[in-house]
Amino acid sequence: MSTATTTPTPTSNVTRRLSAIGKARELGILLALVIVVIAATAANPNFLFSADGWRDLLLTPSILVLVAVGQAIVLITRNVDLSVGSVLGLTAYLTGRLFIDLPGIPIIAVFVIAIAFGGVLGLINGALVAFAKVPAMVITLGTLYAYRGINVLWTGSDRINASDLPKSFLALGTEQFLTIPILTIIALVVLIIAGWYMKNTRGGREFYAIGSDPAAAELYGLRVTRRLLTAFVLSGALAGLGGVLYAARYGTINSQAGSGWELDAVGAAVIGGVAIVGGVGSVWGAAIGAVLLLTINRALPILGIPDFWQRAVVGVLIIGAIVLDRVLAVRQKRKLIEARDDS
Amino acid sequence: MSSITQTTPAPASVRQYRDYDQPLWKRVLLTREMAIIALLIVVVIVASMTVRGFGQPITLTYLILDVTPILLIALPMTLIMITGEIDLSVASIVGLSSVITGVLTHGGMPFEIAALIALLVGGVGGAINGFLVTVVGLPSLAVTIGTLALFRGLAVGLLGTTAVTDFPEFWTDLAKAKLGATGIPLVIIPFLVLLAIFAVVLHFTPFGRGIYAIGLSKETAAFSGVDVGRTKFILFVLAGLVSALAGIYYTLRFGSARGDNATGMELQVIAAVVLGGVSVFGGRGALHGVIAGVLLIGVLASALRLANVTSDVINIITGALLVISVVSSSFLAWLRTRRQAPGGKPRVEVSTAG
Secondary structure (H helix, E strand, O other): OOOOOOOOOOHHHHHHHHHHHHHHHHHHHHHHHHHHHHHHHHHOOHHHHOHHHHHHHHHOOHHHHHHHHHHHHHHHOOOOOOOHHHHHHHHHHHHHHHHHHOOOOOHHHHHHHHHHHHHHHHHHHHHHHHHHOOOHHHHHHHHHHHHHHHHHHHHOOOOEOHHHOOHHHHHHHHOEEOOEEHHHHHHHHHHHHHHHHHHHOHHHHHHHHHHHOHHHHHHHOOOHHHHHHHHHHHHHHHHHHHHHHHHHHHOOEOOOOOOOHHHHHHHHHHHOOOOOOOOOOOHHHHHHHHHHHHHHHHHHHHOOOOHHHHHHHHHHHHHHHHHHHHHHHHHHHHHHHHHHHHO | OHHHHHOOOOOOOOOOOOOOOOOHHHHHHOOHHHHHHHHHHHHHHHHHHHOOOOOOHHHHHHHHHHHHHHHHHHHHHHHHHHOOOOOOOHHHHHHHHHHHHHHHHHOOOOHHHHHHHHHHHHHHHHHHHHHHHHHOOOOHHHHHHHHHHHHHHHHHHHHOOOOEOOOOHHHHHHHHOEOOOOOOEOOHHHHHHHHHHHHHHHHHOHHHHHHHHHHHOHHHHHHOOOOHHHHHHHHHHHHHHHHHHHHHHHHHHHOOEOOOOOOOHHHHHHHHHHHOOOOOOOOOOOHHHHHHHHHHHHHHHHHHHHOOOOOOHHHHHHHHHHHHHHHHHHHHHHHHHHHHOOOOOOOOOHHHHO
16 A cells, blocks of 8 residues: 555646636537527517516526536535435525514525525535545435425425515515626626636635545545535535525425426536536536526427427437537547657 | 565455355345345334234235335346446336327327337337447436436427326226235236346346446456446346336326326435445445335335325435435444454454464
8 A cells, every 4th residue: 555656647738628628618508508599589589688588587597506506516526416406495495484483584694594504404415425435426315305304394384475575585586786686696696706716726626636536635635525525515505595595586485495406406517517427517617507407498488399398408408418528528538648649 | 574465455445245254144144135124124013013004905005006116117226226327317217108108099009009119218218328328438327317307308298288097997907906805916926027037137147247247346347258338238228118117007007197207206216226235336236125125115105104194204214214324334334444453444464474
């Protein structure tokens, strides 16, 4: 074991080239999104050029963007968080209960409590994954059920209605600032911070290092456990923030809020070029993936396709995105080998 | 000193198929599978004593009718997960085959032929998964998230929100028919036949040993002459076929073909398979454990429902059971290494070296 040596690899070259592909991948998805929007607008100008159309275009994907950003961070560390939908549902209900049980509670306090609660749920996932060394898929599959079960137990047949929530809070879900919905601004701010953090800070880069090769990261002395905990806490906290915004946006919350979102979040990240095997992708890609996923849903009926087919289109998109990713990776590898043989 | 280092136990990352140092009784009895089977027996006994009506034949009937689709799909899923892959699209294939059976029957085709075509479509769906995983070389988790959406989308797209309910009574009755007065549904027979086939293939054939070999180390398996790609491809096709079969059964059992039939069942199947002792990293697991895992979840759900526990507490229990079962086994492994070697380092076997 003492003779374990690390073979020198052209790391800087590889990462530079990989990030170049990453950029190309995000560009491709962005292009797909633009095409969808243009096609839908051409079929019906109201899709983009009416006040409602513009607002929906920005508003609808905002919450999924938040959840997908958290999911992307976890995926980059070569893990997965399948419990995000349940965390979102639980925090959405918590939000409603806070307003009902503590009348006059400041909105900012609700935000803080919900985000912290989501973070704690994420911490449970992270601790189980990091300390028990059990695959994240199994753990978060378990907590997907457990958190949803707690939600249903707590909610029962109860339901929170818009009339139970303060008007100023509901306004968050609909109000706009310079025609841009507040929810979208929140999502954008989070996205920019997360994007900056992942790209420019040591902590962010360590997520990539861990996802690329967990054993090497450990050998190199990175604090893998702490990073994993951080990734899951971030994912949980963002799902928690998503839960508050869900409550503000929809007003009605039952025990099934957010069910099935885990696959949408993973799907958004995968469409956006985040590799499920870790180490590759960006939160920007995941966010664009989320926007594309939900925009297609609204564009299909306008393009004359019943929205029943939405999931099929999404499926083709996910498969297309990962096949494209694979083709690019194979080509890149061949080029690298050629470059090595030439030198 | 060099001879000592040679006998150092293999690092934890190297997974072993079986620990042949242990005596036979220990190897047979002290396994994850046996623990689940024991737990199942305990739950059945406790439930029959404390829950009124649990011991009734009708309970057994509904229990089996309910878990049959999961039991069926768990068979190929076990094999796929032992190779270290996963198939999340199974429940979508259940929905798709259900819809295809419904649409074709509704269009005037004899039910038997419609069901055959649905079965074929399931096989093609599995082949698409298998092609993308083995030929294109994509991770199965990503591929089957895609085909999960694709197949479900096709199912929902074909039928919309409508449902087809006009199926021949002969078949719908057969799906619920019982073996005499025992309360055991007839569907148990085709399931047992399939179980026997899968068990023989997995545990008694070179193909089955290849499945374990792939899960332990793909490279070693390939060097040992296992056709890794072909094996995985066959397994994905099998998963598609069996899921379609489960879909046809599901349709007949509820007499209704709908696009959203069995939504979310993939998670139930995977939870049961993992509970039954199959590692998601591949290389370990056995069918008897998986069957016990499916039944354990089913029995718990059935008993709690009879005890008037809301059906959703069952979700908490399912989830907690899953987490506890996987965490406890790694906790036990950690305890074992602690006991063997104070200080956390693997013990060096000096005796054989000296």
